[in-house]
Amino acid sequence: MKVLCFGVGQAGGNVLDALLRYEQRTNADYVVDAVAYNTASADLRGLDLVPEENRILFGADEVSGHGVGADNELAAELAERDSRQLLRGTDGAPTSTADAFLIFAGLGGGTGSGAAPVLAKHLNRIYEQPIYGVGILPAADEGALYSRNAARSLKAFVDVTDHVFAFDNGAWAESGEDVAQAHESMNEELVRRLGILFASGEVGESGSVGESVVDSSEVINTLRGGGISTIGYAASELPESDGGGFSISGLLGGGSSSSDELDSINRITTQTRKAVLGRLTLPCDVDSASRGLVVVSGPPEWLNRKAIERSRTWVEEQTGSMEVRGGDYPLPESNHVGVLVLLGDVSRSDRVAEVRSTGVEAERDRRQRDADADASEDKTEAVVDDRLDSLF
Ligand SMILES: Nc1nc2c(ncn2[C@@H]2O[C@H](COP(=O)(O)OP(=O)(O)OP(=O)(O)O)[C@@H](O)[C@H]2O)c(=O)[nH]1
Ligand SMILES: [Mg+2]
Numbered sequence: 001m002k003v004l005c006f007g008v009g010q011a012g013g014n015v016l017d018a019l020l021r022y023e024q025r026t027n028a029d030y031v032v033d034a035v036a037y038n039t040a041s042a043d044l045r046g047l048d049l050v051p052e053e054n055r056i057l058f059g060a061d062e063v064s065g066h067g068v069g070a071d072n073e074l075a076a077e078l079a080e081r082d083s084r085q086l087l088r089g090t091d092g093a094p095t096s097t098a099d100a101f102l103i104f105a106g107l108g109g110g111t112g113s114g115a116a117p118v119l120a121k122h123l124n125r126i127y128e129q130p131i132y133g134v135g136i137l138p139a140a141d142e143g144a145l146y147s148r149n150a151a152r153s154l155k156a157f158v159d160v161t162d163h164v165f166a167f168d169n170g171a172w173a174e175s176g177e178d179v180a181q182a183h184e185s186m187n188e189e190l191v192r193r194l195g196i197l198f199a200s201g202e203v204g205e206s207g208s209v210g211e212s213v214v215d216s217s218e219v220i221n222t223l224r225g226g227g228i229s230t231i232g233y234a235a236s237e238l239p240e241s242d243g244g245g246f247s248i249s250g251l252l253g254g255g256s257s258s259s260d261e262l263d264s265i266n267r268i269t270t271q272t273r274k275a276v277l278g279r280l281t282l283p284c285d286v287d288s289a290s291r292g293l294v295v296v297s298g299p300p301e302w303l304n305r306k307a308i309e310r311s312r313t314w315v316e317e318q319t320g321s322m323e324v325r326g327g328d329y330p331l332p333e334s335n336h337v338g339v340l341v342l343l344g345d346v347s348r349s350d351r352v353a354e355v356r357s358t359g360v361e362a363e364r365d366r367r368q369r370d371a372d373a374d375a376s377e378d379k380t381e382a383v384v385d386d387r388l389d390s391l392f
Helices: 009-025 041-045 072-081 083-090 111-126 144-160 179-206 216-223 248-254 257-277 305-319 350-369 377-388
Strands: 003-008 031-038 055-057 100-106 131-137 163-168 228-237 291-298 324-330 336-344
Touching: 003 009, 003 111, 009 031, 009 041, 009 100, 009 111, 009 131, 009 179, 031 041, 031 083, 031 111, 041 055, 055 083, 072 083, 072 111, 072 144, 083 111, 100 111, 111 131, 111 144, 131 144, 131 350, 144 163, 144 350, 163 179, 179 216, 179 228, 179 291, 179 324, 179 336, 216 291, 216 324, 216 336, 228 257, 257 291, 257 305, 257 336, 291 305, 305 324, 305 336
Parallel strands: 003 031, 003 100, 031 055, 100 131, 131 163, 163 228, 291 324
Antiparallel strands: 228 336, 291 336
């Protein structure tokens, strides 16, 4: 599945850079072009793989390239004012070759949080393709302001995109890492999942392999209808065969083909359970998902049909959804069997609820401090609630 990618703000640019690096490392080709936006020129200079000519500074008349300092309302205003300039990012891009547009942003800060939904809205007016957000939620210890920004931005992002892939920094922070290290390893986890999802859709389109291969329409259909999604992933290393490869037929000397089949089935179903019950990009109640997609990757001889069907059925049981798709992603050179599970349109997540309630508190405090704070508590609650009402 070909994607045209946009990174807004620092987190947005970093994750976009990480996706480009992952794409290079895995010899894949699904990003048709990459554009980065910021109100801070230093952050644009710090990018690595986003082409120089695709780094767009906006709001420079007002903030002179110094950023908006976590003021997401200001960022949204500047993005609106400079919307033509933002759209110039697609000028040289081969837009018609993209199956979908992807907008990356950290939702807790200023620039990405405020400007990403504005960019989505303007792209949506012009292009036919689905527009997906990749929204990063702040960890609780980043403070109430970040939660408030994220609560507002998440709702706005969901409203103007065709789906938001959520990633929760709070769930992925490891103790002992400094912030930069932590972001780097989180970005790796996120782009591996997105990379597998997009690359799997690519194989199907080239028609190079079997009929159960995932194609881009399955990804798009899983995301259809909007909402927030979460992704789980788990992989198991394969035993090396005498021939030096990881082929299951290499094990034939030692056992019957039925025991090989059993090994393959066990591996795939176990990794499926680990993917769903382990750490998801956004922790949530799995049974609140509306749709699902199971992608099993690995050397073709390990991609057992029965196992993939069993995994798909198991995800149906866990989600209570009748709409779970399944398919494979053959990787002849790989020494792993991996299972990716995309859960679409999840409606219950304690982490989103927490961001929302901290956000409501912070908004209430802010208004009370405000000089013209004539807003009653009820009114304050309503402002934030309005934006999140339909979600949780
Ligand atoms: N996962 C991840 N999160 C990041 C990264 N960089 C920043 N963040 C988080 O993203 C959120 C927003 O921060 P930034 O992206 O720096 O903010 P910005 O969009 O540049 O906005 P301003 O700097 O306030 O104008 C915060 O919650 C950060 O913790 C990153 O590389 N990876
Ligand atoms: Mg910034």
